Amino acid sequence: MNAxxxxxxxxxxxxxxxxxxGLAAAARLAARGAxxxxxxxxxxxxxxxxxxxxxxxxxADARGRALDGPGYARRAVRAxxxxxxxxxxxxxxxGWAGPLALETAAPTGPETLVARAVVLAxxxxxxxxxxxxxxxxxxxxxxxxxxxHRTVALFGPRPERIGRRAVVVGGGSTAAHxxxxxxxxxxxxxxxxxxxxxxxxxxxxxxAGAAVTELTGRGRLAGVTVRDRHGGSRAxxxxxxxxxxxxxxxxxxxxxGGLPLTPAxxxxxxxxxxxxxxxxxxxxxxxxxxxxxAVRASAEGRTAAEAVWTHLxxxx
Amino acid sequence: MIRPGHRRPGGTVASRPxxxxxxxxxPGPADRTxxxxxxxxxxxxxxxAGDAYDVVVVGAGVVGCAIARALARYRLRVxxxxxxxxxxxxxxxxxxxxxxxxxxxxxxxxxxxxVRAGHRLLxxxxxxxxxxxxxxxxxxxxxxxxxxxxxxxxxAKAARNGHHATRVVGADELRRREPHLGPGALGAxxxxxxxxxxxxxxxxxxxxxxxxxGVDLLxxxxxxxxxxxxxxxxxxxxxLATTRGPLTARFLVNACGLHADGFDALLGVRDxxxxxxxxxxxxxxxxxxxxxxxxxxxxxxxLGKGVLVTPTVYGNVLxxxxxxxxxxxxATGTTADGLAGLREQGARIVPALAEEEVTAAYAGLxxxxxxxxxxxxxxxxxxxxxxxxxxxxxxxxxLALAEHAxxxxxxxxxxxxxxxxxxxxxxxxxxxxxxRPCRDAxxxxxxxELGAVVCHCEHVTRGEVRAALASPVPPAGLAGLRxxxxxxxxxxxxxxxxxxxxxxxxxxxxxxxxR
Numbered sequence: 001m002n003a004x005x006x007x008x009x010x011x012x013x014x015x016x017x018x019x020x021x022g023l024a025a026a027a028r029l030a031a032r033g034a035x036x037x038x039x040x041x042x043x044x045x046x047x048x049x050x051x052x053x054x055x056x057x058x059x060a061d062a063r064g065r066a067l068d069g070p071g072y073a074r075r076a077v078r079a080x081x082x083x084x085x086x087x088x089x090x091x092x093x094x095g096w097a098g099p100l101a102l103e104t105a106a107p108t109g110p111e112t113l114v115a116r117a118v119v120l121a122x123x124x125x126x127x128x129x130x131x132x133x134x135x136x137x138x139x140x141x142x143x144x145x146x147x148x149h150r151t152v153a154l155f156g157p158r159p160e161r162i163g164r165r166a167v168v169v170g171g172g173s174t175a176a177h178x179x180x181x182x183x184x185x186x187x188x189x190x191x192x193x194x195x196x197x198x199x200x201x202x203x204x205x206x207x208a209g210a211a212v213t214e215l216t217g218r219g220r221l222a223g224v225t226v227r228d229r230h231g232g233s234r235a236x237x238x239x240x241x242x243x244x245x246x247x248x249x250x251x252x253x254x255x256x257g258g259l260p261l262t263p264a265x266x267x268x269x270x271x272x273x274x275x276x277x278x279x280x281x282x283x284x285x286x287x288x289x290x291x292x293x294a295v296r297a298s299a300e301g302r303t304a305a306e307a308v309w310t311h312l313x314x315x316x
Numbered sequence: 317m318i319r320p321g322h323r324r325p326g327g328t329v330a331s332r333p334x335x336x337x338x339x340x341x342x343p344g345p346a347d348r349t350x351x352x353x354x355x356x357x358x359x360x361x362x363x364x365a366g367d368a369y370d371v372v373v374v375g376a377g378v379v380g381c382a383i384a385r386a387l388a389r390y391r392l393r394v395x396x397x398x399x400x401x402x403x404x405x406x407x408x409x410x411x412x413x414x415x416x417x418x419x420x421x422x423x424x425x426x427x428x429x430x431v432r433a434g435h436r437l438l439x440x441x442x443x444x445x446x447x448x449x450x451x452x453x454x455x456x457x458x459x460x461x462x463x464x465x466x467x468x469x470x471x472a473k474a475a476r477n478g479h480h481a482t483r484v485v486g487a488d489e490l491r492r493r494e495p496h497l498g499p500g501a502l503g504a505x506x507x508x509x510x511x512x513x514x515x516x517x518x519x520x521x522x523x524x525x526x527x528x529x530g531v532d533l534l535x536x537x538x539x540x541x542x543x544x545x546x547x548x549x550x551x552x553x554x555x556l557a558t559t560r561g562p563l564t565a566r567f568l569v570n571a572c573g574l575h576a577d578g579f580d581a582l583l584g585v586r587d588x589x590x591x592x593x594x595x596x597x598x599x600x601x602x603x604x605x606x607x608x609x610x611x612x613x614x615x616x617x618x619l620g621k622g623v624l625v626t627p628t629v630y631g632n633v634l635x636x637x638x639x640x641x642x643x644x645x646x647a648t649g650t651t652a653d654g655l656a657g658l659r660e661q662g663a664r665i666v667p668a669l670a671e672e673e674v675t676a677a678y679a680g681l682x683x684x685x686x687x688x689x690x691x692x693x694x695x696x697x698x699x700x701x702x703x704x705x706x707x708x709x710x711x712x713x714x715l716a717l718a719e720h721a722x723x724x725x726x727x728x729x730x731x732x733x734x735x736x737x738x739x740x741x742x743x744x745x746x747x748x749x750x751x752r753p754c755r756d757a758x759x760x761x762x763x764x765e766l767g768a769v770v771c772h773c774e775h776v777t778r779g780e781v782r783a784a785l786a787s788p789v790p791p792a793g794l795a796g797l798r799x800x801x802x803x804x805x806x807x808x809x810x811x812x813x814x815x816x817x818x819x820x821x822x823x824x825x826x827x828x829x830x831r
Contacts, residue, residue, distance in 0.1 A: 090768060092775065105775065106767050106768075107760070108764070109760045110755050110757050110760065125808050125812065128808055128811055130674050130675060130809060131673050131809075133652075133655045133659070133674060135649065135650040135652045136649045138648075138649075146811055147812070147814055151815045153815075213652065214649075248673065
């Protein structure tokens with residue numbers, strides 16, 4: 001193992017986050033010959049959110065076969081590595097050491113890395129229960145769709161790892177995927193509760209124009225109170241509550257680096273070529289708009305790569 | 317030291333060798349390592365029937381743990397019991413995390429004296445044991461003329477409480493010291509010494525030191541009945557029925573917090589009634605930390621105490637508490653009105669707080685008894701001490717309250733014998749004021765797991781999680797792990813790391829009496 005050193009190590013490009021956007025940016029830059037392109041991933045494996053999404057909807061491979069999330073992630077990782085990018089997993093970026101210098105933590109010790117350009121591809125997360133100001137008790141059994149996917153990826157689709165009867169909050173494909181995953185894992189879905197007024201055919205009761213207003217239960221979740229579209233309240237018994245959507249950017253580094261933010265979303269403010277307000281710092285993917293489909297995030301990664309390339313070659 | 321090798325099946329951690337006396341002949345530190353107490357959460361209680369404890373302390377909150385630690389200085393056989401499966405599961409885990417100076421206590425009360433002494437003792441103890449503590453000082457902010465007019469009176473009251481360093485500051489100085497305050501702040505009373513502290517580490521440090529020094533910690537052990545020993549004659553002990561079997565004790569201490577009146581009743585004592593007062597609190601994202609430099613206290617007025625805004629040692633900001641008198645002693649839920657009100661009041665005090673996300677919301681209950689003071693009593697005939705009505709200042713007064721409890725036990729006839737040194741304890745650093753282990757090159761070089769971040773919001777590593785799981789008072793579940801490491805307390809509230817933490821818990825947390 002290398003002796004830990006606080007001397008700054010220089011690379012050409014640092015990409016923070018090995019999800020679809022970061023991997024695509026790294027692959028494009030490495031293929032272009034941008035020098036040492038290093039991708040830093042805090043999780044033990046690269047691939048990002050798709051890694052735990054075992055359903056189709058991630059485009060197709062060269063032969064036209066539909067890809068699921070893990071398949072997509074594997075291809076994205078392979079493409080970046082083959083192009084010559086250096087992929088480092090289990091490395092956390094904990095802050096900035098200078099305008100284009102990052103501090104990292106890893107089992108090999110803390111390090112300071114300095115680059116000619118930095119691409120932030122740190123993604124987004126779903127708002128947690130307290131961030132949604134959901135009142136009531138604080139029982140176990142409340143999780144985001146992201147946590148549900150990671151739980152199944154780690155422990156398998158087993159009800160004893162999740163619960164017996166769930167209520168899902170939210171709309172769109174994230175909620176639909178959560179419903180399917182719950183049922184595959186043998187968890188009954190009591191209802192889907194959403195503010196939106198549409199009730200898509202998910203095969204489970206959908207309460208449209210409704211909202212969860214309180215959680216009950218000690219130790220384990222016992223149920224939720226739901227306000228329906230007419231203002232009435234009803235109790236739904238459940239031991240699991242899955243909160244989907246409602247994305248917030250993982251903008252820790254963006255904020256710590258003093259990047260100007262978009263007021264509404266608090267994502268870093270970028271121009272059309274994905275340059276942020278700080279020269280040499282770029283952003284792409286879910287960090288800019290949470291819940292970005294992988295295919296779009298990876299297209300953004302390539303857009304950012306072009307801007308980085310211009311920057312490295314003396315352009316703006 | 318309690319080593320994993322000492323664990324017995326059934327979740328028992330290291331007990332004294334069978335037949336050996338509770339205390340070795342030489343009370344030095346080396347002896348102590350072989351002499352740690354027993355920690356368990358289930359199964360039969362340790363020891364033989366009829367083998368009475370000298371003292372049983374009921375209630376393992378911050379106060380009960382401090383009393384057990386104080387008793388551990390003597391050659392006594394002591395048990396600390398609690399119905400919950402961890403220490404500090406009640407008021408001690410859900411409070412404002414402030415170490416008060418006692419400047420605003422009712423002068424002359426027991427509480428005023430003990431908070432003042434406790435502040436001094438805990439400040440020193442925190443430095444010695446590594447409990448995160450930051451003496452940021454408080455500002456009581458006046459928002460109208462009436463409140464500003466009240467400041468000199470509050471300074472005089474502080475002086476009567478022995479705090480002579482308070483000072484009234486004008487609007488300009490206030491703005492310089494706290495630049496993000498909302499419009500309309502007219503001035504403040506500056507109270508140096510008011511500190512922020514980690515309440516979890518404090519309770520755990522007391523419990524750990526007590527256990528390492530020989531106290532048995534019996535969790536998941538609810539006392540359901542007490543048959544008091546005869547009033548005359550020190551021979552026959554009290555007999556306690558618990559959910560884990562019978563216990564006997566020559567002396568009893570009630571440190572039951574919200575349930576102190578109920579426990580009193582088991583011994584036929586009816587001195588007061590506890591009214592739970594709920595306090596809801598909001599934790600705001602760490603991005604809010606630079607917006608708040610001091611503990612910002614409201615000026616007490618006819619409409620009650622109002623809410624405070626304070627930084628925490630974990631690097632975020634706390635807003636609260638509400639004050640709601642309830643009947644239900646388990647009503648630790650938050651309410652929509654409560655949370656919305658705190659959001660609004662926080663934004664009135666520091667407007668920029670409105671821009672930041674809520675990281676956590678919780679509610680705690682404090683034990684009010686209708687009197688502006690503690691309810692501590694020595695029931696000499698019963699060989700029984702009640703430490704009740706500790707309200708919201710138990711964290712601040714805990715170490716002094718423990719000394720007071722020893723005095724009350726002496727009044728009841730407890731003979732402690734000579735003192736001996738306590739086992740040393742050093743708590744892992746949970747505070748932001750010192751570097752986190754993952755950035756400590758030397759520490760990571762020694763143990764690469766200290767560089768493997770598992771909770772990304774709070775930068776908690778696998779090494780810290782494993783250390784907590786192997787500690788003398790290990791967590792019972794992920795909630796206990798949070799309080800020992802901060803893992804899962806950050807802005808994603810464990811949404812990212814909980815599956816990984818569960819896997820770690822299952823790999824390394826076995827045999828710790830964990831259900």
